[in-house]
């Protein structure tokens with residue numbers, strides 16, 4: 001594999017450096033294990049994982065483009081891409097993840113004070129501090145700004161009372177970035193962005209079980225929780241802008257990335273045409289035998305291809321750009337829809353074998369596919385539902401406003 | 405809604421109130437959480453039989469009421485509404501149909517009164533792989549003197565783990581894919597050589613994989629000539645199943661509609677958003693179309709019309725698509741709460757996919773419909 005003729009020599013030098021470092025530090029035993037070991041509740045981690053995480057955390061390459069002064073990689077986007085390519089070649093994967101990396105960190109870098117960045121970025125970079133997102137409340141979902149969790153200024157600290165819901169990973173989190181109400185007389189302008197230590201007295205989490213059988217999220221209760229003043233990020237009553245910015249990062253991650261909206265959610269990793277031939281049969285020409293199924297599979301595979309091309313186009317267009325734009329809404333809706341369609345097709349193609357819950361008679365992959373299909377239904381609900389994304393596209397991008 | 409006679413109205417109303425009182429979704433949830441291995445509640449089944457539901461298809465001379473398929477469909481629609489898992493589909497609908505179509509007097513006398521009384525669970529075992537392909541039956545049967553010895557396997561047999569009587573579609577001659585050579589065989593659920601593996605499925609119903617090793621059974625109908633009866637039985641079973649699916653779709657739609665009228669965001673009911681209104685209107689339209697297919701097909705069986713096969717495939721494909729869409733929308737329109745196990749949306753979603761696959765999915769039936777119509 002020779003580098004392109006017009007390759008930038010500095011970049012090629014970095015490539016060699018990255019290749020060497022990865023060779024030395026990535027344990028071969030971890031190839032293909034990302035799915036098993038990532039996620040805050042993963043029980044399958046081992047010494048190799050710990051070693052790899054420490055190496056990447058110390059190097060700062062888990063958050064490659066964040067500034068070096070907080071321990072992160074400090075790489076250019078071009079270098080980061082090279083790093084990713086080199087990791088891909090040997091099956092290495094990023095052990096540093098979670099909401100801290102995907103959503104909170106980028107927002108903190110933009111809106112946090114210098115002290116806040118110094119205090120909170122390194123923990124994310126090293127993968128030592130898990131963050132959860134305290135946004136939604138029972139009465140405030142799509143209409144997030146109607147949130148009511150009270151935050152009162154007590155002079156030397158804030159006092160927080162209220163309830164959050166659907167807080168992913170709250171049972172494992174060290175810290176929570178939350179939207180709280182600091183002014184009852186205004187809607188959007190009465191919201192502040194607060195960082196809450198999950199070990200504070202008065203924080204209680206109750207896991208909620210999903211239709212897929214696992215409990216990745218919680219109800220989170222705050223009862224007279226004292227929060228230090230320095231944990232207010234941005235101005236008092238200025239949290240909405242920050243909170244929305246964070247949502248853009250979230251949606252961007254969900255749409256283009258390997259996250260919830262990604263195309264594959266565990267279980268079967270083969271392409272659907274292969275799965276269809278295995279379960280539903282092929283004709284003498286080696287085609288999926290069922291003509292109707294074959295066309296629907298084709299439709300899905302074309303959608304998936306178009307989506308991947310869009311991801312690539314967005315990435316190259318974003319080179320000169322700073323951060324995510326409003327078009328991230330398109331990615332989230334397209335990605336989550338296509339991911340759900342894949343899961344539905346997989347379950348259908350597997351027939352009876354795609355209807356197992358547990359126990360005998362089904363393979364691990366079959367059971368994981370079913371659980372993934374169910375869990376994936378959330379991708380059009382969280383991070384701004386499909387309907388809310390469509391409203392954003394219609395109003396902000398297409399200019400179809402309510403009152404014209 | 406079909407125009408009902410007095411008796412049918414009474415049965416439907418009786419089913420409505422029994423289901424609400426005795427078998428709401430909470431009862432199914434409890435059954436699931438109790439780890440019940442049968443996949444249905446025997447006490448509830450006893451009550452259903454006492455109300456005559458197990459014998460709706462069975463003529464009076466064999467202890468039933470002989471009220472026919474439309475009437476059974478009315479009951480199935482109601483039980484479908486609350487996800488009631490019972491042997492109605494396996495026993496009162498499918499196995500009973502096969503016995504009625506092909507049974508000798510002695511066989512009918514032996515099994516039908518027991519079914520009507522709710523004392524005998526029976527089922528039809530057709531599929532052998534992940535998909536419904538009755539034309540590909542391979543399970544080997546060697547017939548001699550009214551008896552058949554069976555070797556092979558059947559998959560995903562509804563109530564197959566509990567059935568006292570399994571009606572097995574076996575291949576006694578010819579090759580898989582050929583129409584001739586199929587024989588229906590009555591097998592005792594406790595027959596030696598029969599092993600049953602109960603499956604834990606997403607919809608918590610009682611399916612099992614069955615393995616036959618030199619299992620002896622008795623011919624139902626005529627050796628090698630079973631394909632016709634099997635097809636007719638399947639069509640009636642498909643149609644009955646769509647009645648259950650229709651009730652389920654209607655109920656999940658109504659629950660969702662109610663939520664659109666109560667949940668508020670942005671200071672208004674979410675049902676005031678046109679994005680949701682139009683989808684609700686579309687679902688309502690499809691429900692009405694689906695109801696026509698189901699009721700039309702049920703009535704066609706009762707009249708012994710010559711287009712039952714077409715109507716079966718029409719109903720299975722249309723109502724399959726209907727429950728698919730409505731169950732997905734139920735989750736989506738409920739937002740986060742719809743994703744929780746504590747909410748019923750997931751239960752409806754899981755049951756829907758199992759029904760879609762049972763007796764052939766929408767693709768299978770679209771293809772079959774085209775074939776039946778000659779294109």
Ligand SMILES: Cc1cc2nc3c(=O)[nH]c(=O)nc-3n(C[C@H](O)[C@H](O)[C@H](O)COP(=O)(O)OP(=O)(O)OC[C@H]3O[C@@H](n4cnc5c(N)ncnc54)[C@H](O)[C@@H]3O)c2cc1C
Nearest residue numbers: 133135136141142166168378382385387677736737739740
């Ligand atoms: C698996 C999962 C993980 C989550 N993790 C987190 C987390 O970590 N932190 C956190 O804060 N939240 C989290 N959420 C919550 C998520 O952000 C909310 O569920 C989401 O915002 C929707 O809110 P809701 O559930 O209250 O639904 P509602 O807002 O009540 O919506 C109900 C339905 O109405 C529709 N609707 C609402 N408004 C409109 C409109 N204007 N036009 C058209 N349709 C509309 C919705 O799209 C939806 O279909 C998670 C949710 C899930 C399912």
